[in-house]
Amino acid sequence: EAQVTQNxxxxxxxxxxxxxxxxxxxxxxxxxxxxxxxxxxGLRQIYYSMNVEVTDKxxxxxxxxxxxxxxxxxxxxxxxxxxxxxxxxxxxxxFRREKYEQYFGPGTxxxxx
Amino acid sequence: GEDVEQSLFLSVREGDSSVIxxxxxxxxxxxxxxxxxxxxxxxxxxxxxxxxxxxxxxQRLTVLLNxxxxxxxxxxxxxxxxxxxxxxxxxxxxxxDMRFGAGTxxxxxP
Numbered sequence: 001e002a003q004v005t006q007n008x009x010x011x012x013x014x015x016x017x018x019x020x021x022x023x024x025x026x027x028x029x030x031x032x033x034x035x036x037x038x039x040x041x042g043l044r045q046i047y048y049s050m051n052v053e054v055t056d057k058x059x060x061x062x063x064x065x066x067x068x069x070x071x072x073x074x075x076x077x078x079x080x081x082x083x084x085x086x087x088x089x090x091x092x093x094x095f096r097r098e099k100y101e102q103y104f105g106p107g108t109x110x111x112x113x
Numbered sequence: 114g115e116d117v118e119q120s121l122f123l124s125v126r127e128g129d130s131s132v133i134x135x136x137x138x139x140x141x142x143x144x145x146x147x148x149x150x151x152x153x154x155x156x157x158x159x160x161x162x163x164x165x166x167x168x169x170x171x172q173r174l175t176v177l178l179n180x181x182x183x184x185x186x187x188x189x190x191x192x193x194x195x196x197x198x199x200x201x202x203x204x205x206x207x208x209x210d211m212r213f214g215a216g217t218x219x220x221x222x223p
Contacts, residue, residue: 004155043203104155104157
């Protein structure tokens with residue numbers, strides 16, 4: 001089954017404790033992206049990647065890092081999480097040519113206390 | 114930065130048409146999208162339109178684009194209770210980065 005998976009789905013952590021949210025897709029998509037969703041703000045793009053070893057900042061990259069060492073994986077790293085990073089995070093992927101047809105993962109709800 | 118705006122709530126009766134509106138500020142937007150998010154789920158692409166089009170129809174969905182006014186709308190004909198969800202408008206200049214509206218929560222009453 002074609003899908004985008006994220007782990008963990010739920011995470012409660014404390015300020016400053018490094019964490020990684022994994023994202024994996026099995027559709028051989030070149031393009032992958034991370035978003036955060038906050039009430040009243042919709043989705044905001046954090047980082048995106050056009051292909052392996054190619055990443056770019058989105059609208060709200062501060063406090064986040066990403067890597068794209070393999071085509072299927074695009075982890076989101078929070079080196080020192082802060083409470084303002086409490087949010088719902090979505091990973092998405094698509095073929096580079098048809099980027100409008102993005103497939104979204106189920107979301108990761110992160111709470112930083 | 115560039116904005117995408119939509120009203121937050123819409124309530125309709127089952128069988129009526131729903132019209133969800135969206136405005137954007139970036140005149141160089143090339144791609145415009147509508148996504149649907151059901152409770153506890155990720156976003157699902159409903160339809161998209163290129164900026165050189167005025168209208169796109171797909172079964173019960175009709176997308177209208179007024180590029181001069183930077184206004185996009187999604188019409189759902191014969192709205193059903195299963196259409197209750199949050200609908201996001203989004204735009205992209207170069208299909209690399211995307212900007213989303215805050216989402217319109219559609220409630221369909223029986």
